[in-house]
Amino acid sequence: MTPLKEEALPAVTDTSHGAPYPDGDLLLLEDLLTDEEIERYHAARAFLQREVRPIATDYWNRAEFPFELLPRLAAQNLSGLNTSSHLLSGLIQMEFARADTSISTFFGVHHELVATAILDLGSDEQRRNLLPDLLALKKIGAFALTEPEHGSDISRSIGTTAERVGDEWVLNGAKRWIGNGTIADYVLVWAKDVSDNEIKGFLVEKDREGFRTQAIENKTAVRIVQNADIVLKDVRIPFTNWLPGTTSFRxxxxxxxxxxxxxxxxxxxxxxxxxxxxxxxxxxxxxxxxxxxxxxxxxxxxxxxxxxxxxxxxxxxxxxxxxxxxxxxxxxxxxxxxxxxxxxxxxxxxxxxxxxxxxxxxxxxxxxxxxxxxxxxxxxxxxxxxxxxxxxxxxxxxxxx
CATH class of the missing domain: 1.20.140.10 (Butyryl-CoA Dehydrogenase, subunit A, domain 3)
Structure with a gap:
């Protein structure tokens, strides 16, 4: 890995130069937080500026993901599932993007979409078996909703289908622009149940037969994020891989x-x-x-x-x-x-x-x-x-x- 030029990485903590608002906080945000929240906010910002920002540009240039960061990132407990208020969670999300948008996007897809979906819409068994490793970043999640031909109109025109066959679901279709798609252990696939034409969520493990991912290359943004095209061809998953809290797109x-x-x-x-x-x-x-x-x-x-x-x-x-x-x-x-x-x-x-x-x-x-x-x-x-x-x-x- 080629080290970045030191002069090209001005640290936020070194920008005061005598200015009364060294962090650009003209709104005095800390007045809105408890002492415990201030401590967590400072710790999160310090970690992200120290551990994420200095390495981000090099990985962005190479369009590669820094897997070695994951254990240190998991140890910070920065997920919104572990914060005391939506304001603190939002401020931490802000600081993620302030350090690097790609890592922010990876983390948000994994935690705010996949882990939260399992917590809120999954079964007790899914929560018990999947959440510990997901929250520890030992397993990675992806959220597969958009398709090659459908983005804004996905709720009306989704093409991916799920058909129940005995104790299994059979999934067919294609997804596009799926963040974390090539590195995910579990992909939360949204598909139309052919029995009632309702859109539901299904957990698909990466090693299922008929499940293929292809990295989207030549991106000019969020290059660290491993976006994927996904094809599902007669992918069979257990009936219990359906998130039972998803009975319609609503x-x-x-x-x-x-x-x-x-x-x-x-x-x-x-x-x-x-x-x-x-x-x-x-x-x-x-x-x-x-x-x-x-x-x-x-x-x-x-x-x-x-x-x-x-x-x-x-x-x-x-x-x-x-x-x-x-x-x-x-x-x-x-x-x-x-x-x-x-x-x-x-x-x-x-x-x-x-x-x-x-x-x-x-x-x-x-x-x-x-x-x-x-x-x-x-x-x-x-x-x-x-x-x-x-x-x-x-x-x-x-x-x-």
Whole structure:
């Protein structure tokens, strides 16, 4: 592994330079947390900045996954299943993306989708047999919903089928863009039960006959994430591999709603990541005999980036309150996803431009941040789809056919 250039990896903890808000926290977030939560938040951020961020660019360049990180990552107990509030969980998700979006995505798919699905929708036997190794990252999970021809319309047009034959299910179909797909031990496959035409969830082990994965190559974003095309050809699984809490697509709503919120937290973390790099660069980069941070236009751009990040963060704090109260709706989650990713796109573009020519080299980190933002903008419902959900909520008229 080729070591990264030291000057290309400014650490967040070294960016104060006498500024009163060294971490960019103009909202005084810690006032919203208990002492125990502050300690957990600090520990999570320190670990992610120390263990994840320094290695991320090299693995991103090579499109490889750092398996050696998993035992150390598991030891931190960072899953939302182990946190005391949705705000703390969200802030940790934000810090994941602030350190690296790919590792954040890997962790979110594994914990927030697969492990949570088993916890909330699985059987007692599934929870007992699968969750310990999943939570310890000894086994990896993937969430297989989207298909080669169906993404936004998947709930209406899913092509993958499941047919009960005796004490087994037989699955046929194809999935695409499945995060962790090539490395997962268990893939949670969503398929239409041909007996009642309802979409249900099925756990498929990677070594099942007829189950094939193919890595998606030549990606320009989240390159560490091992996305896959998956083909299922007469894949037989035990009847007990069905998640009994999934009797229709409606049963996935809580999962997908909370996943949309998790990705919104990613968008906030991505904005702070871009700000961290851009501010440090502006303080170190000298032109015309002084740091470019002293020029009005640079300060204006940094101010805009910080405004976008803090407004997004304010929205997400309210999302966490709604989650804690049980009032969060899909419309609110869609508003968060659309709004935060829209501001994120502007912020990362400002940060990339601030580095000039260096901004297109991953040696200076911002190019990776800029590229990864496009993935966040697109997955868990595109900006357009989420905007239409909000439009339906405020007009009462659906723009969907």
């Amino acid at each position: 049963d996935t709503n809580v999962l997908l709603r909370n996943s949309r919120v998790w990705v919104s937290w990613q968008a906030v973390g991505q904005q702070f990541a871009a700000f961290d790099v851009a501010r440090e660069y502006a303080l170190k980069r000298h032109q015309f005999g002084k740091p470019i941070a002293s020029f009005q236009i640079i300060q204006s751009q940094l101010s805009k980036m910080m405004a976008n990040a803090t407004m997004s963060l304010s929205l997400m704090i309210q999302m966490a309150r709604l989650q804690d109260s049980g009032k969060l709706t899909m419309d609110q989650a869609a508003l968060a996803k659309a709004s935060c990713t829209d501001r994120m796109r502007e912020s990362v573009a400002l940060g990339r431009a601030m580095l000039g020519g260096n901004g297109i080299s991953t040696d200076f980190e911002i190019a990776k941040i800029f590229a990864d933002a496009e993935a966040i903008y697109s997955y868990e419902g595109s900006y357009e789809i989420n905007s239409l959900l909000v439009g339906r909520a405020v007009t009462g008229i659906s723009a969907f056919i």
